[in-house]
Amino acid sequence: MTVTINYFAWLRERTGISTEDVELPEQVSTVAGLIDWLATRGEEFEVFDQHRELIQVAVDQQHQPDHGADLENAREIALFPPMTGG
């Protein structure tokens, strides 16, 4: 499955990536699985393991409060720290 992943705030800074298209391994089917896999992608992705509990996810621009959320048919995934608008 090919998805677009967007990174925001310090996740963007740490990974050095704003947006990328990636081919997800077949075993990645949930948000938690995605975070596990991202954390294996090298030093700049260790932040996903270190700050796992802070990481927020939106799938196709819908916020998913639960890391158990399904990624089936996802086209655009966004990863970001807790929001601080307003």
Next chain:
Amino acid sequence: MTVTINYFAWLRERTGISTEDVELPEQVSTVAGLIDWLATRGEEFEVFDQHRELIQVAVDQQHQPDHGADLENAREIALFPPMTGG
């Protein structure tokens, strides 16, 4: 005791008076006594008896929620219906 009495809203309309200087009879020493006395001053003052419970009073520009309030040393008394600002 000579005092200035101001009337507002429908008390001003009914009495036909905005402001007047009056000599209060000696026995008038409280707000309730003042309302009793005003009600005796003729037809246009009957409103003070008819709507006694609605009438609000300020003595020297201090609102007196209680009709038992003292008029001693009062210089300016205002009589008005419940306030409807804002």
Next chain:
Amino acid sequence: MTVIPEIRIQAEDFNLDSEVSKLTKNSNDIGAVVTFSGLCRDEKGALAALELEHYPGMAEAEIRKIAKEAIDRFNLTGMIAIHRYGKILPGENIVLVIAASPHRHAAFDGANFLMDFLKTNAPFWKKEHLKNGKEGKWVDARDSDMKAASRWEDIL
């Protein structure tokens, strides 16, 4: 630092931006500004105007008293209240309250508190003028406004 509220009783309309910027310019400690504008409503289309009568002197003093209480209770960094008098047409402004604070809930509470007590304690009275030329009535005070003011006694 003592915060002095600005209270004005005037016939003229007001401008939101220029009033707000009086509080915010030259200040870096204001994170939140809440404004409340009260307007003349006419849902039935029968109203020509509201006429606002007030007790000069006492009107300003009462609003100032409430504003000072709001500043103390909610630690406001600024407060402005403007109340108009005279004839006010449907859709026009009647009253403006502005509360400024470092934090948003204090600014909301400060403006809300001032409006609740202004309704019950500021010596203003409204008379309706009708479009059909008939004499309108004096607006009645509302029990809900008395209740709104009393709710603050339970807080803080």
Next chain:
Amino acid sequence: MTVIPEIRIQAEDFNLDSEVSKLTKNSNDIGAVVTFSGLCRDEKGALAALELEHYPGMAEAEIRKIAKEAIDRFNLTGMIAIHRYGKILPGENIVLVIAASPHRHAAFDGANFLMDFLKTNAPFWKKEHLKNGKEGKWVDARDSDMKAASRWEDIL
């Protein structure tokens, strides 16, 4: 009548009067307008600017969702929300929320509700730029903001 909120995500500043008058002109059923302006604070004098990053598309959609909920809950007759992005200097505006209603408490509650959920649900992030040229930190989310949003579950 369906009330459609106006939501804008923009770099430019806004003008309070012109935004409020969008809601109030041509309307005689609005008795109350509450505005909330959120400003960039710098109490310690160390901040050069805040930089606001956002998630285009989702930011507008999330705020629109909250605004629609506010309109339904509080029977608002109008709502506008503007959130800025990019570099914002101390003392400048960050966000504006406007709620209009026939009655004052609904307007207060509507603006307050939208701000509480905007803080926790709208995808914006703030980074500090310091005057001394050093790299500032990303502003942390606050527990108090989570609590503020959760209080609305007990109401209505």
